[in-house]
Amino acid sequence: MRYYDAVVIGLGGMGSAATSHLATRGVKTLGLEQFDPLHTRGSSHGESRIIRQSYFEHPNYVPLLLRAYELWTQLQSESGLDLMTITGGLMIGRPDSQTIVGSQQSALQHHLRHEMLTAKQIHERFPVLTPTSELVGLYEQNAGFVRPERCIQAHLARAEAAGADLHFGERVIDWTPSSTNSTTLVRTTRDTYETGSLVLAPGAWAPKLFKLDVSLQAVRQILFWIEPLCDPEAFAPDRFPIYIWECDGGVQFYGFPQHGPANDGIKVAIFYNEDPCDPDNVNPWIGDEFVQQIRSCLQRRIPCLSGRIVKAIPCMYTNTPDHHFVLGRHPRFPMVTIASPCSGHGFKFCSVIGEILADLATTGSTRHGIDMFSPTRETLTTPCSGVGY
Numbered sequence: 183m184r185y186y187d188a189v190v191i192g193l194g195g196m197g198s199a200a201t202s203h204l205a206t207r208g209v210k211t212l213g214l215e216q217f218d219p220l221h222t223r224g225s226s227h228g229e230s231r232i233i234r235q236s237y238f239e240h241p242n243y244v245p246l247l248l249r250a251y252e253l254w255t256q257l258q259s260e261s262g263l264d265l266m267t268i269t270g271g272l273m274i275g276r277p278d279s280q281t282i283v284g285s286q287q288s289a290l291q292h293h294l295r296h297e298m299l300t301a302k303q304i305h306e307r308f309p310v311l312t313p314t315s316e317l318v319g320l321y322e323q324n325a326g327f328v329r330p331e332r333c334i335q336a337h338l339a340r341a342e343a344a345g346a347d348l349h350f351g352e353r354v355i356d357w358t359p360s361s362t363n364s365t366t367l368v369r370t371t372r373d374t375y376e377t378g379s380l381v382l383a384p385g386a387w388a389p390k391l392f393k394l395d396v397s398l399q400a401v402r403q404i405l406f407w408i409e410p411l412c413d414p415e416a417f418a419p420d421r422f423p424i425y426i427w428e429c430d431g432g433v434q435f436y437g438f439p440q441h442g443p444a445n446d447g448i449k450v451a452i453f454y455n456e457d458p459c460d461p462d463n464v465n466p467w468i469g470d471e472f473v474q475q476i477r478s479c480l481q482r483r484i485p486c487l488s489g490r491i492v493k494a495i496p497c498m499y500t501n502t503p504d505h506h507f508v509l510g511r512h513p514r515f516p517m518v519t520i521a522s523p524c525s526g527h528g529f530k531f532c533s534v535i536g537e538i539l540a541d542l543a544t545t546g547s548t549r550h551g552i553d554m555f556s557p558t559r560e561t562l563t564t565p566c567s568g569v570g571y
């Protein structure tokens with residue numbers, strides 16, 4: 183049986199980053215992934231993920247975000263890949279909405295540069311957006327998007343270059359701690375490994391692997407690419423920002439500037455849909471109700487995006503009841519570290535979560551503030567609603 187100082191289960195967004203950080207610290211690391219590299223059956227495909235700093239979810243995320251930006255920038259220059267594009271970002275909603283109040287709170291508390299815009303100013307600056315007069319916007323210059331597939335590719339390449347073993351097409355069936363809790367046995371479809379430190383980053387498969395009595399829910403989300411009815415130049419990344427728009431009732435939809443070939447359409451999606459799924463059996467069918475939902479969001483707010491749907495794909499979130507992450511040492515097995523359930527807003531953090539996972543796996547602690555993500559917090563035991571903020 184082969185021994186590794188660290189074994190990472192799952193080589194998606196979080197696991198590829200953890201493997202990279204562990205291996206570059208000289209830790210003898212094995213990464214295990216059930217599918218091929220960059221597969222499209224988890225949570226990290228679809229070409230782009232929003233990255234932003236004025237974080238409406240909670241101001242405690244901001245220090246992590248600032249470090250995530252630093253690490254993405256470093257990975258970008260080391261890999262030579264175009265990973266992150268800064269376009270500016272616009273949060274839109276009523277002045278008392280969670281999106282506006284929360285973003286403003288994070289911006290003010292952490293002295294982040296931002297501007298408040300009226301509906302008229304939003305329309306003047308970005309003419310394809312037609313907010314009604316009671317809405318406002320918070321614009322931040324440092325927002326943009328990262329390219330998830332390239333980020334994973336860069337982390338995997340960095341891990342391999344630093345000596346990590348990466349096994350694809352090898353599913354972990356189970357893991358069991360030794361009786362003294364000093365090592366863990368990891369049984370896969372091909373082999374059994376022994377490790378001093380196990381990192382679980384299985385994304386939507388977390389409920390099947392965590393051995394934790396908490397409420398986690400994998401949900402299916404749909405990403406759409408729509409042909410604009412106006413000049414697509416209006417969505418060019420040097421003149422159009424990423425945006426999140428909160429409608430009445432708390433429903434948020436979001437979108438990107440054009441970031442693929444011109445005839446690929448403009449990407450948009452609803453932030454939270456309640457569509458629970460089994461990650462091993464995700465329904466590929468995208469029903470009319472999902473199309474109607476996104477159409478009704480866009481119709482009056484971005485009328486130019488009422489064109490043909492060029493493509494639509496499913497992807498999974500792993501939701502927690504409070505929509506905050508789960509990240510820390512396993513409460514029952516101290517040599518096991520867990521991460522992943524990121525409730526649909528985790529990709530931008532992968533670079534820093536990789537660093538945190540490597541800290542926890544090697545020293546048992548981290549300088550980063552992660553208390554609010556504790557796997558033992560009380561809110562994790564209430565049922566997931568699956569709906570937005």
Ligand SMILES: Cc1cc2nc3c(=O)[nH]c(=O)nc-3n(C[C@H](O)[C@H](O)[C@H](O)COP(=O)(O)OP(=O)(O)OC[C@H]3O[C@@H](n4cnc5c(N)ncnc54)[C@H](O)[C@@H]3O)c2cc1C
Binds near residue numbers: 192525
């Ligand atoms: C539609 C959509 C839009 C999103 N938008 C944003 C956004 O704009 N900004 C943002 O920051 N975040 C966003 N997110 C969230 C973000 O993408 C996720 O938080 C992130 O990708 C999760 O990464 P992960 O590593 O946990 O999961 P994954 O990347 O899915 O990785 C988990 C891996 O574990 C593997 N695995 C599972 N079980 C086993 C096993 N038994 N053996 C071996 N391997 C196993 C899986 O195959 C998978 O590859 C979005 C997510 C979705 C779905």
